[in-house]
Amino acid sequence: xxxxxxxxxxxxxxxxxxxxxxxxxxxxxxxxxxxxxxxxxxxxxxxxxxxxxxxxxxxxxxxxxxxxxxxxxxxxxxxxxxxxxxxxxxxxxxxxxxxxxxxxxxxxxxxxxxxxxxxxxxxxxxxxxxxxxxxxxxxxxxxxxxxxxxxxxxxxxxxxxxxxxxxxxxxxxxxxxxxxxxxxxxxxxxxxxxxxxxxxxxxxxxxxxxxxxxxxxxxxxxxxxxxxxxxxxxxxxxxxxxxxxxxxxxxxxxxxxxxxxxxxxxxxxxxxxxxxxxxxxxxxxxxxxxxxxxxxxxxxxxxxxxxxxxxxxxxxxxxxxxxxxxxxxxxxx
Numbered sequence: 001x002x003x004x005x006x007x008x009x010x011x012x013x014x015x016x017x018x019x020x021x022x023x024x025x026x027x028x029x030x031x032x033x034x035x036x037x038x039x040x041x042x043x044x045x046x047x048x049x050x051x052x053x054x055x056x057x058x059x060x061x062x063x064x065x066x067x068x069x070x071x072x073x074x075x076x077x078x079x080x081x082x083x084x085x086x087x088x089x090x091x092x093x094x095x096x097x098x099x100x101x102x103x104x105x106x107x108x109x110x111x112x113x114x115x116x117x118x119x120x121x122x123x124x125x126x127x128x129x130x131x132x133x134x135x136x137x138x139x140x141x142x143x144x145x146x147x148x149x150x151x152x153x154x155x156x157x158x159x160x161x162x163x164x165x166x167x168x169x170x171x172x173x174x175x176x177x178x179x180x181x182x183x184x185x186x187x188x189x190x191x192x193x194x195x196x197x198x199x200x201x202x203x204x205x206x207x208x209x210x211x212x213x214x215x216x217x218x219x220x221x222x223x224x225x226x227x228x229x230x231x232x233x234x235x236x237x238x239x240x241x242x243x244x245x246x247x248x249x250x251x252x253x254x255x256x257x258x259x260x261x262x263x264x265x266x267x268x269x270x271x272x273x274x275x276x277x278x279x280x281x282x283x284x285x286x287x288x289x290x291x292x293x294x295x296x297x298x299x300x301x302x303x304x305x306x307x308x309x310x311x312x313x314x315x316x317x318x319x320x321x322x323x324x325x326x327x328x329x330x331x332x333x
Contacts, residue, residue: 001040002042004042005040005041005042005059008058008059009027009040009059012027012028012059012185012186013027015185015186015187016028016185016186019186019187019190020186020190025037026038027040027059027061028186028189029060029061029064029203030177030178030181030186030189030194030198031060031061031064031177031198031199031202031203031206032061032064032199032203032206032207033195033198033199033203038061038062038063039061039062039063040059040060040061040062041059041060041061041062041065041066042057042059043057043058043059043060043065043178044056044057045057045058045175045178045179045182045246046175046244046246046268046269046270047069047073047076047171047175054244054246054247054269056182056246056247057182058178058181058182060178063210064202064206064210067206067209067210068170068171068174068202068206070214071214071217071218071221072166072167072170072171072174072221073167073171073174074167075164075167076164076167076168076170076171076172103158103159104158104159105141105156105157105158105159106155106156106157106158106159107151107154107155107156107157108151108154108155109155109157112141112142112143113141113142114128114139114140114141114142115139115140115142116137116138116139116140117138117139117140121138121140122140123145124144125140125141125142125143125144126140126141126143126144126145126147126148127139127140127141128140128141163333165331165332165333166218166221166222166225166332166333168232168275169225169228169229169231169232169332170221170225172232172268172275172277173197173201173202173228173231173232173277174202175268175277176197176245176266176268176277176279177194177197177198177202177279179245179246179266179268180194180245180264180266180279181194181198182246183245183246183249183309191281191282191283192280192281192282192283192288193264193279193280193281193282193283196280196282197279197280201225201228205220205221205224205225208220208224209221222332222333226332227295227296228295229295229330229332230278230294230295230325230327230330231277231278231279231295232275232276232277232278233275233276233325233326233330234273234274234275234276235267235274235275235276238274240306242267242269242274243267243269244267244268244269244274245266245267245268246268247269249308249309249310250267250306250307250308250309251264251265251266251267251307252264252265252276252304252305252306252307252323253265253304253305253306253307253314253316254278254302254303254304255303255304255305255320256286256287256290256303260284260286260287261281261287261316262280262281262286262287262290262291263278263279263280263281263287263290263291263294264278264279264281264307265277265278265279265304266278266279278291278294278325298327298328299327300324300325300326300327300328301322301323301324301325302322302323302324302325303320303321303322304320304321304322304323305317305318305319305320305321
């Protein structure tokens with residue numbers, strides 16, 4: 001085991017022992033909620049796919065981290081290209097981009113197969129040359145030159161897109177969970193809210209699907225995570241320059257009648273985009289009911305107060321504000 005992983009593992013062992021009276025033997029996983037002898041890894045809070053993002057990490061079981069990384073976070077990484085001008089040439093010649101976006105060409109909404117031409121194109125196919133940042137890229141369209149000529153007046157369309165809604169939802173819930181685990185340790189992980197997000201959501205889905213093919217996992221994920229869709233939202237604007245909770249140790253506390261907190265709003269910075277994840281505080285029955293009700297109803301107004309982690313505890317501003325957590329018009333795949 002790497003020395004830095006071993007060092008952090010020992011700190012977590014001590015933290016767990018202080019709370020539970022006895023330290024864990026191997027590693028008490030904050031997602032599976034068990035202490036088993038399993039390979040461990042250095043798990044980044046924000047996936048390394050995202051440049052210029054936090055490089056904070058914590059200890060995780062390798063099988064759990066690889067499962068969520070390969071199934072969801074790899075696809076969510078496509079969001080870093082949001083806002084860029086689509087470039088067919090760049091996308092088709094970059095193997096990773098091509099696999100991620102699977103670019104398509106249509107003629108009057110009918111797909112036309114194509115390939116990157118590295119050699120002479122057969123006569124029954126049609127060559128097309130694209131300019132990509134000054135580099136000429138030749139594609140072979142799998143239609144005859146005659147059919148190409150006949151389609152001159154038709155509508156041609158290049159489609160470079162990817163639906164990352166499901167991948168974003170799952171990846172951000174996991175990142176928010178690990179953010180609070182890294183900051184608070186087992187004080188958070190062993191809380192009712194930590195158990196709900198860790199074991200009941202992330203852990204349960206892993207146990208049901210870790211041995212399945214990716215296509216089956218994604219099929220199962222849609223109904224499983226549907227009820228948690230309102231836990232995550234992109235941040236379009238805010239009056240505070242949030243850099244991500246793992247960086248600036250700031251979050252929002254959702255309050256009820258100006259007193260009782262019922263959820264945290266954790267912020268995650270992914271390259272140019274900022275996202276918010278609602279993590280429940282389930283220490284009382286009415287806060288649990290409030291959180292579940294908020295996930296299910298159409299109310300999009302929340303009373304919040306800014307909170308900062310200082311000297312091993314959270315300080316909450318006395319003044320609160322009302323924010324919107326948009327629900328209308330939000331679709332789930």
